[in-house]
Amino acid sequence: MKYSFAERVNLMQSSAIREILKVTEQPEMISFAGGLPAPELFPLEEMREAFNHVLSSDASVLQYSTTEGYLPLREYIQQRMQDKGISTTPGNILITNGSQQALDLLAKLLINPGDVVLVEKPSYLGALQVFRSYQPQFMDIPTDDEGIQVAALEQAIKEHKPKFIYLTPTFKNPTGVTLSSERRRAVAKIVQENEVLLIEDDPYGELRFYGEPVPPIKSYDETGWVVYLSTFSKTIAPGLRLGWVVADEELMKKLVLAKQGTDLHTGTLVQRAAYYYLTNYNVSDHVQRICLEYGRRRDVMLKEMAECFPSSVSCTKPQGGMFLWVTLPEHLDSVKLLTRAIEEKVAYVPGAPFYSKDACFNTLRLNYSNSTPDKIKSGIRRLAKIF
16 A cells, blocks of 8 residues: 555545435436435525625635634524524534534544444434544444434443434434434433533424424533534535534634634635625525425325335334435345346435444435425335335
8 A cells, every 4th residue: 555544544434325426427317315405495596696795895705714703603693593592602603614524523522542422323424424533432322203212322321431422313314303302301411410422413403394393402401511513504505514513612612723723714705605695685484495395395205105115114204304214124125225226217325324333224215305296206116116
């Protein structure tokens, strides 16, 4: 080998989703694989106006800026957090290049090789990919239709004394399941009593189609043991790469240092343009349009699956977000079936990469946000033939 890489490089794995997305560029391919928003719903004209406006203001929009992020944008996020029951200050908010960067910064600060990290079973593939490169020991916590099982979580904390817990409690990637309010309150109490850090990743919380909103776990946090992450990727556009972290003062100081060493700061122009858009347009109406359309597409997918899939195939029925989770009969392997699916010009993500260990090969994730209803119907029928 030409280069002498660090040991952690051997643990870096290519994202299964990114590899599958290469295949989906084929003509006539219907893709349920990527976690992609619908591009036809992007606020293109509004963002064009926002960039034009800030570029015509003064040269500072192209200048270096503070690591913490554009202060008016952080003040806007502070108000959004307040609306969700999270009491914070702009000083406890860090703007990041998507919430994915926040995961990497936290992993860099917290994980020593061999540290125990608790994750849901299954869990977000992108987080597992980040954490794995810092060489932790993963412990899987079982989940059900109401999210993570609280008794199992508490037992794992007492037995393994983890460095932190990672949860996506609202419209979880990959299953679409939402942690119930009762369990959120219980989880917050457990992490505070045991003084263990919880990372609450909430990229999909705004995308609710049905049911009543549930408060973030962070809203129950009284002692700073919950770190909250979110992003504008799902409500404005992922290409902006704008996310944020809410953390207490001690952790925030270290996060700022880690980000300084990574990229100095998130792009000034993008932050200023996003702030202009958020404060000069009706963002609530825009998000409502997204929710209405995604809800329609989810309904089309579920209806088509109910009519076409074998009765031995089951799935989750999310109240929001971008994904649902399919469980096949145990003798079927979704990894092997993917080759046949691609031959039929339809793609999905096998469930196996979403497990830190002991993968369930008879599972898969379907994305409904990025396909039109007609394509959803056609793609589900193609999968039904295979299953």
